[in-house]
Amino acid sequence: MGLKIIVLAKQVPDTRNVGKDAMNADGTINRAALPAIFNPEDLNALELALRIKDNNPGTTVSILTMGPARASEVIREGMYRGADNGYLLTDRAFAGADTLATSYALATAIKKIGGYDLIIGGRQAIDGDTAQVGPQVAEKLGLGQITYTEEVLSLENGKITVRRHIDGGIEVVEGTLPLVLTVNGSAAPCRPRNAKLVQKFKYATSKSEENPAKEKYAEQLKGKDYLEITEWSVADVDGDTKQCGLSGSPTKVKKIENIIFQAKESKTITGSDADVENLIIELLNNHTIG
Amino acid sequence: MNNVFVYCEIEETTVAEVSLELLTKGRSLANKLNCQLEAVVIGSNLKGVEKQVIPYGVDVLHVFDDSRLYPYTSLPHSSIMINLFKEEKPQVCLMGATVIGRDLGPRVSSALTSGLTADCTQLEIGPHEDKRAGVTYENLLYQIRPAFGGNIVATIVNPEHRPQMATVREGVMKKEILDENYKGQVVEHEVGKYVSDTDFVIKVIERHVEKAKHNLKGAPIVIAGGYGMGSKENFQLLYDLAKELHGEVGASRAAVDAGFCEHDRQIGQTGLTVHPKLYIACGISGQIQHIAGMQDAGIIISINNDPNAPINTIADYVINGTVEEVLPKLIKYYKKNSK
Structure with a gap:
């Protein structure tokens, strides 16, 4: 029996590879200098969903993301790997959202999509590392949750058994669908793009994305509805703007500081034999080692 | 209330x-x-x-x-x-x-x-x-x-x-x-x-929790490696030095992400916080998340071939050199002088 799975994915700046030009002189972030990528643990989530699809014919996997128009890139990236379709939540009213306002927006969109069996997302996004959105979406939908998922061990008759990571070990838990899962980075890595799917979906766009190629090949693309990425605003998902974006965020950023380390008086030496030996003798003499 | x-x-x-x-x-x-x-x-x-x-x-x-x-x-x-x-x-x-x-x-x-x-x-x-x-x-x-x-x-x-x-x-x-x-x-x-x-919709069927395999959190000497270690094989140098000094091996997130070291040894904001008397940072650039997990260390030694690595600003000793060159020398001269 096929299942309906929604994968939550986020396009994030690649904070793991921050170069020297990532910070402006005034201490603000130079976003243009950071490449935008598919949040790594959301790729683990996608793989988990695709494996369920492999084992359960008739299953559909939809990608849901929130962000500016260019966030459709993660939906296409998902399609190249086996997702069936995607939804982009985009609206100025969503901007400045903390995790609570983000989960409100995602939950309203999920309700609008409806009929789901599983909502699967990465444990956390690398630009915030909070791990809050998954459980908050679950709470807003009134669903149970399994966080830190590593692998689905069985899925039948509306019951799912998964292995999850816990502090210092693992746990095997069983739950009844529908459920929210968040997937840990220790889960299976995502399969690569499939060349046929890249060909099939490369012109998939949302309505506010401009794609010159799409106009050029308008004739050939006619009637291919699967190339339409659904795009929703706050109004489209019947959202309450007060609960979205900055106004729906209970947390406020009071202060942002650039890091200035308290510089110590340090002694710089070379890697020469004499320098290293003198350092060892000094550390032994002051009983730091030995 | x-x-x-x-x-x-x-x-x-x-x-x-x-x-x-x-x-x-x-x-x-x-x-x-x-x-x-x-x-x-x-x-x-x-x-x-x-x-x-x-x-x-x-x-x-x-x-x-x-x-x-x-x-x-x-x-x-x-x-x-x-x-x-x-x-x-x-x-x-x-x-x-x-x-x-x-x-x-x-x-x-x-x-x-x-x-x-x-x-x-x-x-x-x-x-x-x-x-x-x-x-x-x-x-x-x-x-x-x-x-x-x-x-x-x-x-x-x-x-x-x-x-x-x-x-x-x-x-x-x-x-x-x-x-x-x-x-x-x-x-x-x-x-x-x-x-x-x-x-009670979720039931726990099995549960395995093991005591930590190491005592990194309480170790008086921590030898930590970063992305600059270059490979999992080079991490062995850290274990060799840790064995001599009776310390524990830690790692930065970049080193863990690169697969050089297990996740349970990660030091920093999203890993362990350590308070050793000696911290030897090997090939670690020193992002603030890492520093958040080790800044209270008594003495900090940074081994880095980049003289401008941020971690050098909080280090007591900076050794300008490659980890491959310096680590074996630290072991060699410790063995020679400690007896």
């Missing part, structure tokens, strides 16, 4: 270290706010648990004891916290940034539409002025954490919503018994009033 609450995590019947650390922090926040410190323990077979908790200066301990409440599952613990907080209206709630705290905290904050800040490295009390609205708030919880890949430190406040919630990793705060004979009240709650049967 309006007190500071700490959710105490339980393994079997023992309160977790991180929760005890937060009780000490909670006590000092409560003193500044001139309010009481309250703690919540949810589990099974909890008779006598107050002896572990109250000496940290807890005025009221809420106990929820029911065989179905251990091991932890999300919904029953969430329901208890949400319903208890609706009655008690705390102003601050602290939880460990553990697998449990990071599963429970967001759910509770969502239900109460209160703000939650993950992985705080400092918590302070202070005022906040909202210039646009022309309002000044007194005695807010400053939730301070590195953000955005560690390039900045952000101070987060929740002006309007209560409780102000924060999670903190183990080892970041210091636990300290206030008074072995501290007088606190124990309230044993009727679990059925807070939890419904439908909350």
Whole structure:
């Protein structure tokens, strides 16, 4: 029996590879200098969903993301790997959202999509590392949750058994669908793009994305509805703007500081034999080692 | 009403270290706010648990004891916290940034539409002025954490919503018994009033927890490797040096992400916090998240072939050289001179 799975994915700046030009002189972030990528643990989530699809014919996997128009890139990236379709939540009213306002927006969109069996997302996004959105979406939908998922061990008759990571070990838990899962980075890595799917979906766009190629090949693309990425605003998902974006965020950023380390008086030496030996003798003499 | 609450995590019947650390922090926040410190323990077979908790200066301990409440599952613990907080209206709630705290905290904050800040490295009390609205708030919880890949430190406040919630990793705060004979009240709650049967939708079938394979957290000497180690094979040099110096091996997140080292040895904001007397940073550039986990080390030695690596600014000794060159020499000259 096929299942309906929604994968939550986020396009994030690649904070793991921050170069020297990532910070402006005034201490603000130079976003243009950071490449935008598919949040790594959301790729683990996608793989988990695709494996369920492999084992359960008739299953559909939809990608849901929130962000500016260019966030459709993660939906296409998902399609190249086996997702069936995607939804982009985009609206100025969503901007400045903390995790609570983000989960409100995602939950309203999920309700609008409806009929789901599983909502699967990465444990956390690398630009915030909070791990809050998954459980908050679950709470807003009134669903149970399994966080830190590593692998689905069985899925039948509306019951799912998964292995999850816990502090210092693992746990095997069983739950009844529908459920929210968040997937840990220790889960299976995502399969690569499939060349046929890249060909099939490369012109998939949302309505506010401009794609010159799409106009050029308008004739050939006619009637291919699967190339339409659904795009929703706050109004489209019947959202309450007060609960979205900055106004729906209970947390406020009071202060942002650039890091200035308290510089110590340090002694710089070379890697020469004499320098290293003198350092060892000094550390032994002051009983730091030995 | 309006007190500071700490959710105490339980393994079997023992309160977790991180929760005890937060009780000490909670006590000092409560003193500044001139309010009481309250703690919540949810589990099974909890008779006598107050002896572990109250000496940290807890005025009221809420106990929820029911065989179905251990091991932890999300919904029953969430329901208890949400319903208890609706009655008690705390102003601050602290939880460990553990697998449990990071599963429970967001759910509770969502239900109460209160703000939650993950992985705080400092918590302070202070005022906040909202210039646009022309309002000044007194005695807010400053939730301070590195953000955005560690390039900045952000101070987060929740002006309007209560409780102000924060999670903190183990080892970041210091636990300290206030008074072995501290007088606190124990309230044993009727679990059925807070939890419904439908909350038990997730069942734990199997559970394996192992004691940590290493004592990195308490090690007096830590040899840590970063992305600059170059490979998993080169990490062996760190183990060799650690064996000689009787230290433990740690790693930066970049090294863990690159597969050079297991995740349970990661030091930093999203890993362990260590307080050794000697910290040798090998091929670690020193992003703030890493520094957050080791800055209290007594003596810091940085081995790096980049003289401008940020970690060098907090190091006591900087060795300009490659790890492949320097590490074997450290071993060689330690062996030669220590006898």
